[in-house]
Amino acid sequence: MPLFYKEIKLEYDYRVNLFVENEVVVETKTTKGINDLHLTQTLTYLKLLNKEVGLILNFNVTSLKK
Structure with a gap:
């Protein structure tokens, strides 16, 4: 997703892992745990997308029920 500031496109883009139905931001991780950086x-x-629903999925577990 490109990043603009006052109509100027900045050099760096943000990369959302998944954006479902133009409503849900999904971030996938494979880490020991979710920390404040992932939440931020x-x-x-x-x-930036003016959305309200986001999921952080961590695949570094023995069962996704955890």
């Missing part, structure tokens, strides 16, 4: 990243995407 997802909240930033939600704010």
Whole structure:
């Protein structure tokens, strides 16, 4: 997703892992645990896209029920 500031496109883009039905931001991780950085990243995407629903999925577990 390109990033603009005052109609100027910045050099760096943000990369959302999945954006479902133009409504849900999904961030996928494979890490020991979800930390504040992951939460901040997802909240930033939600704010930039003006959306309210986001999921952080961590695949580094023995069962996704955890």
